[in-house]
Amino acid sequence: MDLNDFEAVIFDLDGSLVDSMWMWKAIDIEYLQGFGIEAPKDLQKEIGGRSFIETAIYFKERFSIPDSIEKIGDDWNRMAFDKYTNEVPLKDGAFDFLKLCQEKGIKLGIASSNSTELIEQVLSSHDIRDKFLSIKSGTEVHKGKPAPDIYLLVAKELGVDPKKCLVFEDLVDGIKAARNAGMTVVAVSDDYSRHSDDLKKELSDLYIEDYWGFVS
Numbered sequence: 001m002d003l004n005d006f007e008a009v010i011f012d013l014d015g016s017l018v019d020s021m022w023m024w025k026a027i028d029i030e031y032l033q034g035f036g037i038e039a040p041k042d043l044q045k046e047i048g049g050r051s052f053i054e055t056a057i058y059f060k061e062r063f064s065i066p067d068s069i070e071k072i073g074d075d076w077n078r079m080a081f082d083k084y085t086n087e088v089p090l091k092d093g094a095f096d097f098l099k100l101c102q103e104k105g106i107k108l109g110i111a112s113s114n115s116t117e118l119i120e121q122v123l124s125s126h127d128i129r130d131k132f133l134s135i136k137s138g139t140e141v142h143k144g145k146p147a148p149d150i151y152l153l154v155a156k157e158l159g160v161d162p163k164k165c166l167v168f169e170d171l172v173d174g175i176k177a178a179r180n181a182g183m184t185v186v187a188v189s190d191d192y193s194r195h196s197d198d199l200k201k202e203l204s205d206l207y208i209e210d211y212w213g214f215v216s
Contacts, residue, residue, distance in 0.1 A: 001166075001206055003214065006184070008160040009101050010151060013112035015170035018122055020088040021192035027079045037063055044192070049145040049173025051138025052076075052115045077117055084122040091188065093211030098131050100215050109154040111167075113138035113145060113174075134158050146173040148181035155181070172196050175203045 003009075015021040028047075029039045047055045056072040059065055065072060101108055108131050112119050116137040123129040134157040141149035155162045167178035170190040178185040187204035189197070201207045208214075 006166040007164040008107040008158045009166045010109040010111050010154050012169045012174050013110055013114055013119055015190040015192055016168045016188045017094055018088050018090055021190055023083045048171050051113045051144035053139055054144050077115060080118055084118060085125045090126055093215055096215045097211040107158045108132045109134035109158050111136055111150045111154045146176035148177050151178050151181040172199055
C-alpha cells in the first residue's frame, strides 16, 4: 500500500491509534458495580461501534440506570480522564507514522465514537493534538458506526474525496463504517478484538499488527 496514493489519513482513536480498549472494559465493570450490577459477558460485543451517547442510552435502558444520559456520560468522562492521561499509550509506531504523514503533506483526522472531551485529552497528553486538522466525535453525527456519517464528516472538513482517504480501524463496525464511506481501510490489531481478526481481515484492505511497517 502506497501512502502517496492518499490525500488524507483518518484514525479511529481507541484501539486504533491508542491502546485503550482494555480501559473501557474496566470502566464498564467498575461503573456497573456501583449500581450492584455484574457486567454481562456479552456487554463489550453489544456496545462495540456505538457512539458515546448511544452507549449511555444503551446502559440506561438495559440496566435501568436511574441517572440521566448526561450524568452517565459525565461519570464515564471522570473515570476515564486519569487513565487516558497516565496509563494509555500510543500504538506501537504510531507517533513515527504521524510524523511521516505530515512530511508527505497528508492531512490527518480523527473519527472516534468517544466524547470530544476525552479525544482532546488523550491527544494532548501525547502532544499530538496539533497534528490533526479535523477531529470529530460520535456525538456530532446522528448515526454511529457502522454508518459512514462520521468518516464522511471528517473527509468533508478536510476537503478530501472519500476515495482519497485511508482509514485505520480496530473494530468490525468501524471497518464497515469506513468501507460504507467509500474509503480504503487498514485493520489494526488489538487484543480486545482478537476474536474477530478473521472478519477484520476479510473486510479490510490490509491488516497490521503495528505501524512500523509503514515507517521502516
